[in-house]
Amino acid sequence: QQQVRQSPxxxxxxxxxxxxxxxxxxxxxxxxxxxxxxxxxxxxxxLIAIRSVSDKKEDGRFTIFxxxxxxxxxxxxxxxxxxxxxxxxxxxSESGGSNYKLTFGKGTLLTVTP
Amino acid sequence: GxxxxxxxxxxxxxxxxxxxxxxQQNFNHDTMYWYRxxxxxxxxxxxxxxTENDLQKGDLSEGYxxxxxxxxxxxxxxxxxxxxxxxxxxxxxSIGPNSGNxxxxxxxxxxxxx
Numbered sequence: 001q002q003q004v005r006q007s008p009x010x011x012x013x014x015x016x017x018x019x020x021x022x023x024x025x026x027x028x029x030x031x032x033x034x035x036x037x038x039x040x041x042x043x044x045x046x047l048i049a050i051r052s053v054s055d056k057k058e059d060g061r062f063t064i065f066x067x068x069x070x071x072x073x074x075x076x077x078x079x080x081x082x083x084x085x086x087x088x089x090x091x092x093s094e095s096g097g098s099n100y101k102l103t104f105g106k107g108t109l110l111t112v113t114p
Numbered sequence: 115g116x117x118x119x120x121x122x123x124x125x126x127x128x129x130x131x132x133x134x135x136x137x138q139q140n141f142n143h144d145t146m147y148w149y150r151x152x153x154x155x156x157x158x159x160x161x162x163x164x165t166e167n168d169l170q171k172g173d174l175s176e177g178y179x180x181x182x183x184x185x186x187x188x189x190x191x192x193x194x195x196x197x198x199x200x201x202x203x204x205x206x207x208s209i210g211p212n213s214g215n216x217x218x219x220x221x222x223x224x225x226x227x228x
Contacts, residue, residue, distance in 0.1 A: 006156075037220030042222075043204055044204070044217075102215055103159075
């Protein structure tokens with residue numbers, strides 16, 4: 001069963017537009033949601049993260065919007081740049097001293113066209 | 115800062131062969147992970163190790179063995195390589211769940227089975 005789902009699978013936007021990447025989850029116990037960015041030939045790297053007590057987290061051009069009731073979140077990338085072209089993974093985990101597992105979605109491949 | 119070093123970057127083996135991937139980290143992190151990345155399938159957890167000498171199975175452990183030789187190193191063995199095994203294997207480390215469980219990834223090792 002796929003606990004974290006992402007859409008769309010791929011997305012192309014023009015430079016300067018806002019890219020919106022979607023994520024949903026099934027496990028109500030998930031309360032920590034990081035987004036990882038991966039460039040070709042590299043490992044994923046943490047981009048931005050949100051905890052379920054918040055409904056919005058902003059870091060520069062990157063913003064996460066979180067809807068706990070609907071179990072959905074989205075990553076908005078404003079003023080998209082060609083350097084933002086990468087694969088973005090939504091992930092989820094439960095907080096707590098005994099939980100070490102991070103569950104990833106399948107990723108969204110973002111292409112920003114100049 | 116620190117770094118995750120995975121060796122080899124490319125591993126070519128024959129079907130049925132036992133193959134080993136190695137990972138070293140100098141973050142001094144307690145927890146280490148092995149993920150498998152297949153195109154279009156995201157990242158799936160194979161094994162993780164909470165601390166030295168610990169080993170925990172992930173969602174995809176069948177067909178693999180792992181060994182945490184010391185705090186800084188974690189190896190993964192494909193017990194009998196199959197052609198559908200060709201994927202990128204990602205090693206990661208983290209301080210642990212209380213930090214929000216940020217994972218730091220290596221660049222990956224690509225397995226090619228001929």
